[in-house]
Amino acid sequence: MRHFIALLMFVFCVGSNALAQQAGFPxxxxxxxxxxxxxxxxxxxxxxxxxxxxxxxxxxxxxxxxxxxxxxxxxxxxxxxxxxxxxxxxxxxxxxxxxxxxxxxxxxxxxxxxxxxxxxxxxPYLIVTYPDAPYNSLKEFADFARKKTGGATFASTSSQTELIGVLFQTIVKTKMLYIPYKNATTAVVELSRGDIDVMVASLPSAIPLVKAGKLKALAVTGNQRVAALPDVKGAAESGFPEFEAxxxxxxxxxxxxxxxxxxxxxxxxxxxxxxxxxxxxxxxxxxxxxxxxxxxxxxxxxxxxxxxxxxxxxxxxxxx
CATH class of the missing domain: 3.40.190.150 (Bordetella uptake gene, domain 1)
Structure with a gap:
């Protein structure tokens, strides 16, 4: 019985100390x-x-x-x-x-x-391309990607943006060539001169470039437009409601x-x-x-x- 009481007291003290620490946090x-x-x-x-x-x-x-x-x-x-x-x-x-x-x-x-x-x-992310690209919407790019010999190319700088590209090619039933980049700066330079067909880019990095005319936005990978780019359609409005990422x-x-x-x-x-x-x-x-x-x-x-x-x-x- 003495051991049991001692154990109860120990548990009580430990619990009390933990509660005291939490109450004084931080x-x-x-x-x-x-x-x-x-x-x-x-x-x-x-x-x-x-x-x-x-x-x-x-x-x-x-x-x-x-x-x-x-x-x-x-x-x-x-x-x-x-x-x-x-x-x-x-x-x-x-x-x-x-x-x-x-x-x-x-x-x-x-x-x-x-x-x-x-x-x-x-x-959401942005699907962006170079200013003179022959496609101006996500649907037009999907048609382009299906017809291009060897497949269209897409660039990204993270694991998630790579999988967003994979998701898109699955939805439109085509095969695209993924080109990884360690940083967005190099990817944007090569994209802007047409070396790559599209890029999956984050909004904070892409918005200033789109507004400056250095990149062209095809769509937002969400099902709603974003306030910072009100003229760019979302995925559902572009005809691809499954492409919400x-x-x-x-x-x-x-x-x-x-x-x-x-x-x-x-x-x-x-x-x-x-x-x-x-x-x-x-x-x-x-x-x-x-x-x-x-x-x-x-x-x-x-x-x-x-x-x-x-x-x-x-x-x-x-x-x-």
Whole structure:
């Protein structure tokens, strides 16, 4: 009986200490690990959120860039961090729903190693081409791709944009040649002079080039037009409703992080995303601001993990 009582006291003390830590959270600076280099869309999103979230929580929130291995280095670091809420990882479609199917020995399992905290933004992509291309819509390009000897060429700079191209060729029943690029700058240069037929590009990087006339937009890979490019049709309006392909950014923590801490972070992140200046800044960059519960974001991760996994299997099955 004495041992049993001692065990109960131990469990009570441990539980009390955990609750006390959660009630006082946060008591020190937090960080958001961005698994990409500074200056890109993920980094820009993280910095907008970090600045305002620090004010909300009364603690500084530091953005820590850990690029490499197409997001694998930083995401693995986040997965192995202490599950105390002080380290959040910038989660996005490529690292959480695509890379598990295209890279071996990833170092983390997005479904087992992480808990979703909050969705932040979603964004479709743009199908862009060179200004003098002989096609002006997604339907015209589909016809061109079916007829071109050897197949049309498409460029991308990430695993997800590659699979978006694979999805499109499956829908239009043709075969295209994928050309990978390590950075968007080189791809845009070669696309703009007509060396490549089309490119799957992110909105923040492509919008300024389209507005400057350096690239021509064929369609948005979502089923609605985007405010930043109101004249560019969405996939459904272009005749391809199945071609809805969006990316998303959100925040995640190690799976063992206590639920009250996850809920508190979610609450304050959603407050930040509701701020008019934050929303205006993100919308101007081509994002759709979307809030969620932790459970809702985790479910989105699971759904896209399944969807892009199926597309990746189709790609492998079509390879010789």
């Amino acid at each position: 008591s020190k600076p937090l960080r958001i690990v961005v698994p990409n280099a500074a200056g890109g869309g993920t980094d820009a999103f993280a910095r907008v959120v970090a600045s305002k979230l620090g004010e909300e929580l009364g603690q500084s929130v530091i953005v820590e860039n850990k690029p490499g291995a197409q997001g694998g280095i930083g995401t693995t670091f986040g997965a192995k961090s202490a599950p105390d809420g002080y380290t959040m990882t910038l989660a996005f479609t490529s690292t959480f729903a695509v890379n598990p199917f295209v890279h071996k020995d990833l170092g983390y399992d997005p479904l087992k190693d992480f808990a979703g905290v909050a969705l932040g933004v979603t964004q 969006k990316g998303w950014y959100g925040l995640a923590v190690p799976a063992a992080t206590p639920a009250p801490i996850v809920q508190k972070l979610n609450h304050h992140i959603n407050l930040v995303l509701a701020m008019p200046d934050v929303r205006a800044s993100l919308v101007a960059a081509g994002f759709d601001v979307e809030t969620s519960t932790p459970q809702g974001f985790s479910e989105l991760i699971r759904q896209d993990y399944k969807r892009w996994g199926e597309v990746a299997k189709q790609q492998r099955g079509s390879q010789p």
